Amino acid sequence: xxKKVLAVDDSKTMRDMVSFTLKGAGYEVVEAADxxxxxxxxxxxSVDLVITDxxxxxxxxxxLVKALRQNPAHSxxxxxxxxTESDDSKKNEGRAAGATGWIVKPFEPEKLLKVVQKVCG
Amino acid sequence: MxxxxxxxxxxxAECAELLGDVETQLSELSTGSQDPEVLHAIFRAVHSIKAGxxxxxxxxxxxxxxxxxxxxxxxxxGRIAVTEEGVSILFRASDILSAMVESAENEETLTPDFGxxxxxxxxxxxxxxxxxxxxxxxxxxxxxxxxxxxAEASPDSQTLYxxxxxxxxELFKHANEPLLIIRELKSLGELKSxxxxxxxxxxxxxxxxxxxxxxxxILKSTSRFDEVEEVFEFVTDDCTLDITVETAEAVEDVIxxxxxxxxxxxxxxxxxxxxxxxxxxxxxxxxxxxxxLDRIDRLVNMVGELVITQSMLSQQTSDLPSEQFPxxxxxxxxxxxxxxxxxxxxMAIRMQPVKSVFSRMPRLVRELSAKLGKKVTLTTIxxxxxxDKTVIEEISDxxxxxxxxxxxxxxESTEDRIAAGKPETGxxxxxxxxxxxxxxxxxxxxxxxINRAAxxxxxxxxxxxxxxxxxxxxxxxxxxxAPGFSTAEKVTDxxxxxxxxxxxxxxxxxxxxxxxxxxxxxxxxxxxxxxxLTLAVMDGMIVQAGGSKYVIPIPNIVESLRPxxxxxxxxxxxxxxxxxxxxxxxxxxxxxxxxxKNAIEDPAQALVVLVESEEFGTTGIVVDExxxxxxxxIKSLESNYRPVLGISAATILGNGKxxxxxxxxxxxxxxxxxxHKSSPSSxxxxxxGNDTDLSPALAGELSGSIASSTDIHLQSPx
Numbered sequence: 001x002x003k004k005v006l007a008v009d010d011s012k013t014m015r016d017m018v019s020f021t022l023k024g025a026g027y028e029v030v031e032a033a034d035x036x037x038x039x040x041x042x043x044x045x046s047v048d049l050v051i052t053d054x055x056x057x058x059x060x061x062x063x064l065v066k067a068l069r070q071n072p073a074h075s076x077x078x079x080x081x082x083x084t085e086s087d088d089s090k091k092n093e094g095r096a097a098g099a100t101g102w103i104v105k106p107f108e109p110e111k112l113l114k115v116v117q118k119v120c121g
Numbered sequence: 122m123x124x125x126x127x128x129x130x131x132x133x134a135e136c137a138e139l140l141g142d143v144e145t146q147l148s149e150l151s152t153g154s155q156d157p158e159v160l161h162a163i164f165r166a167v168h169s170i171k172a173g174x175x176x177x178x179x180x181x182x183x184x185x186x187x188x189x190x191x192x193x194x195x196x197x198x199g200r201i202a203v204t205e206e207g208v209s210i211l212f213r214a215s216d217i218l219s220a221m222v223e224s225a226e227n228e229e230t231l232t233p234d235f236g237x238x239x240x241x242x243x244x245x246x247x248x249x250x251x252x253x254x255x256x257x258x259x260x261x262x263x264x265x266x267x268x269x270x271x272a273e274a275s276p277d278s279q280t281l282y283x284x285x286x287x288x289x290x291e292l293f294k295h296a297n298e299p300l301l302i303i304r305e306l307k308s309l310g311e312l313k314s315x316x317x318x319x320x321x322x323x324x325x326x327x328x329x330x331x332x333x334x335x336x337x338x339i340l341k342s343t344s345r346f347d348e349v350e351e352v353f354e355f356v357t358d359d360c361t362l363d364i365t366v367e368t369a370e371a372v373e374d375v376i377x378x379x380x381x382x383x384x385x386x387x388x389x390x391x392x393x394x395x396x397x398x399x400x401x402x403x404x405x406x407x408x409x410x411x412x413x414l415d416r417i418d419r420l421v422n423m424v425g426e427l428v429i430t431q432s433m434l435s436q437q438t439s440d441l442p443s444e445q446f447p448x449x450x451x452x453x454x455x456x457x458x459x460x461x462x463x464x465x466x467x468m469a470i471r472m473q474p475v476k477s478v479f480s481r482m483p484r485l486v487r488e489l490s491a492k493l494g495k496k497v498t499l500t501t502i503x504x505x506x507x508x509d510k511t512v513i514e515e516i517s518d519x520x521x522x523x524x525x526x527x528x529x530x531x532x533e534s535t536e537d538r539i540a541a542g543k544p545e546t547g548x549x550x551x552x553x554x555x556x557x558x559x560x561x562x563x564x565x566x567x568x569x570x571i572n573r574a575a576x577x578x579x580x581x582x583x584x585x586x587x588x589x590x591x592x593x594x595x596x597x598x599x600x601x602x603a604p605g606f607s608t609a610e611k612v613t614d615x616x617x618x619x620x621x622x623x624x625x626x627x628x629x630x631x632x633x634x635x636x637x638x639x640x641x642x643x644x645x646x647x648x649x650x651x652x653x654l655t656l657a658v659m660d661g662m663i664v665q666a667g668g669s670k671y672v673i674p675i676p677n678i679v680e681s682l683r684p685x686x687x688x689x690x691x692x693x694x695x696x697x698x699x700x701x702x703x704x705x706x707x708x709x710x711x712x713x714x715x716x717x718k719n720a721i722e723d724p725a726q727a728l729v730v731l732v733e734s735e736e737f738g739t740t741g742i743v744v745d746e747x748x749x750x751x752x753x754x755i756k757s758l759e760s761n762y763r764p765v766l767g768i769s770a771a772t773i774l775g776n777g778k779x780x781x782x783x784x785x786x787x788x789x790x791x792x793x794x795x796x797h798k799s800s801p802s803s804x805x806x807x808x809x810g811n812d813t814d815l816s817p818a819l820a821g822e823l824s825g826s827i828a829s830s831t832d833i834h835l836q837s838p839x
Contacts, residue, residue, distance in 0.1 A: 014172055106176040
């Protein structure tokens with residue numbers, strides 16, 4: 001079984017693209033539309049990687065990262081935040097919250113895979 | 122990025138939703154909402170549109186949404202105040218955004234300066250008021266330069282890098298993994314590494330979350346410096362890192378010290394801690410799914426066919442003795458029940474709240490009221506009322522038109538309102554509700570009401586009524602729906618778009634709906650529009666004329682009766698009338714219109730179905746007999762055969778035969794036309810080719826064509 005990735009984004013398009021790319025490379029992908037749904041989806045089970053958008057309704061990506069880091073079950077799960085060039089401050093905010101790395105949108109499929117491999121092998 | 126092209130459909134569907142959200146939220150904002158979530162929601166929507174635009178390389182859309190987003194970002198964190206002017210810019214920007222999305226969807230190219238004006242305005246605000254923006258632009262430029270450097274071909278020669286890497290504890294807190302970094306380095310070329318264990322304490326003093334090991338790497342690679350640096354992209358703040366380019370000689374002594382042991386042993390993956398955690402299935406909570414409309418249509422069609430098969434079965438087994446086949450009969454009854462339930466469930470999939478249409482109206486009202494210089498408050502009620510998607514698509518235009526009409530003609534100017542002792546802000550409300558299996562949409566205003574004197578004189582002027590006629594108030598009010606009617610003194614650019622209320626009514630009627638107006642002078646007017654909930658199935662009355670069956674839409678039917686001989690009259694022009702409760706109602710014989718043979722010609726022997734239409738009032742349709750009421754699946758004639766005058770669509774009956782669904786108003790027009798042709802002769806036998814020639818041969822062709830296109834086996838009950 002491939003590594004399991006949780007993709008969190010309120011945009012179905014982005015979720016689809018992340019999913020498609022990762023599934024194509026043999027990853028198992030679980031999707032969630034916002035931070036709260038992501039926490040629901042995870043529960044206490046673990047995934048090998050979380051990729052999350054920052055701007056989302058209900059619970060944004062930064063809060064999700066913080067929530068995951070506070071939970072011992074996910075404190076060492078790699079988390080990538082999706083950012084755009086315009087919000088460099090978001091990268092730092094993400095890091096401060098405990099994110100492992102970031103992916104700059106828009107991304108090429110190869111770039112996404114490369115970053116994913118970088119943090120979860 | 123062609124891999125991603127398949128997601129474009131999802132993207133544009135999502136864009137439509139997001140743009141709808143933006144619209145709704147902007148309306149909130151324009152009514153002075155202080156809720157910070159409003160701006161956040163708009164920001165997120167624009168942000169999502171931008172992300173997709175970037176992914177699909179819609180450069181112009183991406184660039185515009187980027188600026189739009191920047192403005193929203195500054196508004197939501199308070200760096201730029203949300204003024205009325207600002208909101209107006211947001212509105213215009215959302216227009217441009219919509220247009221750009223639309224052109225991207227249609228694969229059209231816009232002129233490079235499309236939306237430039239508003240873009241400049243946004244840039245001015247963003248740059249003018251926030252110095253930070255300039256700094257940001259610099260970084261954007263420098264990163265662009267960096268990209269350019271990357272593009273330059275690097276020589277194939279190998280470079281020797283000496284990398285000193287000492288992780289800090291934070292590195293692990295961010296779930297980064299030195300092993301993975303080492304692996305990535307190794308993928309760049311020939312890597313030699315030595316672990317520096319100097320900081321490693323005795324086991325008893327070891328803290329699991331501290332970082333003790335440091336590494337020295339010698340990397341021989343064709344990669345450029347920045348590519349090597351990129352390996353450490355996520356950990357630069359969480360380690361001490363020193364990368365230097367060395368000459369071969371300089372690294373000699375370093376290499377000597379380097380442990381040639383496989384690097385995999387040098388660092389155990391700390392993620393092993395995770396291995397114990399249960400890998401339970403984490404199922405994402407799914408509350409809704411997006412389904413291609415084609416699939417639903419296919420489902421609706423198939424269920425339609427199932428309904429037909431089911432009614433065919435029940436028809437052919439209706440005389441089955443139930444004591445002999447109890448299970449069979451019960452089974453058929455259950456099949457009927459379940460089929461009906463299935464059909465309802467499938468139709469429910471297509472149901473959508475009218476919100477998608479209503480949400481566009483605040484914007485319309487806002488713009489119009491500004492243009493007309495009137496103050497208007499719009500109230501919407503029942504926006505969650507659901508109606509079939511086909512209907513949603515069709516009601517937007519009529520509603521828009523009626524709202525325009527209410528604002529332009531209905532509401533008085535502010536001065537007039539004050540003079541009339543009314544509050545200066547006018548009210549327009551739009552509501553939707555379900556009533557008797559139909560949706561009722563009302564649009565009301567508290568304006569001046571209809572100027573009946575003006576309408577009446579205009580109607581006389583236009584020859585719509587005779588000089589001496591004295592129509593009731595209600596009749597006068599509804600004259601505004603008469604073709605070519607407009608009481609406005611001058612044609613304004615608001616309502617006077619060449620489309621009158623007559624077109625609105627015709628369009629609504631074409632959908633099987635009705636529209637009327639009630640008005641109280643000085644108090645206001647109310648448009649009431651009723652429509653079927655779906656355009657995919659309808660309740661019909663099956664009638665027979667000659668050997669053929671026809672369907673009359675139930676909503677049109679008032680009653681049916683067998684007229685007494687002495688109640689039948691005939692006008693000199695051949696028009697037959699029936700007198701019912703002292704009222705003369707024109708008759709329209711189905712067999713005459715469609716030239717059906719072997720039909721009962723004497724209305725006294727036949728049945729008269731009284732039907733009502735907005736256009737012509739009550740008409741009596743002469744048929745042989747009524748067969749029964751049934752829900753029928755509507756099959757388009759245009760797409761399956763060709764348009765036939767007098768028939769709006771067709772359906773397939775239980776016995777597999779095709780039955781035309783009558784278009785009542787067209788029927789009436791045809792019978793009137795036939796009268797003119799044949800008058801003053803007493804016999805209404807119109808000859809000469811018209812489009813209604815539904816001779817048996819043609820009816821057969823029609824059957825074949827519709828049946829074959831829907832894969833229904835024609836089956837005669839025998």
